[in-house]
Amino acid sequence: MIRALFITFLSGVLISTSAFAQRVVEDNPVPFEIWLEEFKAEALGEGISRDTLDVAFEGLVLNEKVVELDRRQPEFTQTSKEYIRVRVSETRVKNGIKRMAESKPVLDPAAKDIGVQKRFIAAIWGMETNYGAYTGNYNIIRSLMTLAYDMRRRTFFRKELMKALVILEEGHIEPDKMIGSWAGAMGQGQFMPTSFFAYAYDMDGDGRKDIWTNEADVFGSIGNYLKRHTWHENQTWGREVKMPDDMGARQALVDLTHEPNPPRSCKRALSAHSKKYSLTQWQEMGVRNLDGSDLPQAIGAGIEATLLMPGGIDGPAYLTYQNFRTILTYNCSNLYALGVSLLSDRLK
DSSP states (O other): OHHHHHHHHHHHHHHHHHHHHHHHHTTOOSOHHHHHHHHHHHHHHTTOOHHHHHHHHTTOOOOHHHHHHHHTOOOOOOOHHHHHHHHTOHHHHHHHHHHHHHTHHHHHHHHHHHTSOHHHHHHHHHHHHTTTTOOOOEEHHHHHHHHHHSSTTHHHHHHHHHHHHHHHHTTSSOGGGOEEOTTSOBTTTTBOHHHHHHHOOOTTOSSOOOTTTOHHHHHHHHHHHHHHTTOOTTSOSEEEEEOOSSHHHHHHHHHHHBOSSOOSTTHHHHTTBBOOEEHHHHHHTTOEETTSOOOOOTTGGGOEEEEEOTTOTTSOEEEEOHHHHHHHHHSOOHHHHHHHHHHHHHHO
């Protein structure tokens, strides 16, 4: 009876998988089995061993859920206030302080050696995986294989899949432990495979870059990413500020400082920022610290900042420095960068 039920279940899975494969074929006319063999042959030519390929792809089939998630990513509907309330909750702050204390023996030296304040490393750790509590449950090879076969972003994901195989070939993680997000981001810092090779850091010197379970490597890798993207250790991310009370004067200030030609990199996020002005100049334009006091003039002339008002002209206002832009390279979203920044302030 059990065997009969299993056969019935398996038949249903095969039918479902076949129907899914048929939908994907509308985009990719090459049958999956042929595509996979061609990819394996390319991987062999890139130095991936047959043993690694056999273990990595054993029993894997296309993952319908991954394609669905990629094709119907929902529009972001939370307001900035709601986003910050959830991401910088009292629970997350409390857990962050606790986890930082527990990880102090490896977090402190990693931050010092890399040259990034530990509160920012911890804030990204908290935002990405809730301090390592949830790193995803998708088989990375299967997800990347599916997205590489699907034609929507095949070039990008084919490259990521090849790099994921190199990670296995070099022995940084066992295949059955290589899990992460549906899109292929891995470990407690959620690195894509190409980012792994560019920024993952062997903090403890054991010859492996274990961003999954080794906190020393996790902290070193997050810090190394920030440092390699022009992080200033002697600066913070920016500050919440007080705009002029008069709404007309506030609108005039926004109009005056609007940046009509944002940089191409992360253009969508940076289009919401003003032009860069020094803190001294912002002071002259009527911007003050949140408590109404003067902006820091001792360093004001040397720090450039942009104005960001994610909730509109009557919402919170922030002056953001270079480090905020560095956080944007981790995730090109102003709300994400604000979440990391404000969480770091609470963890300070």
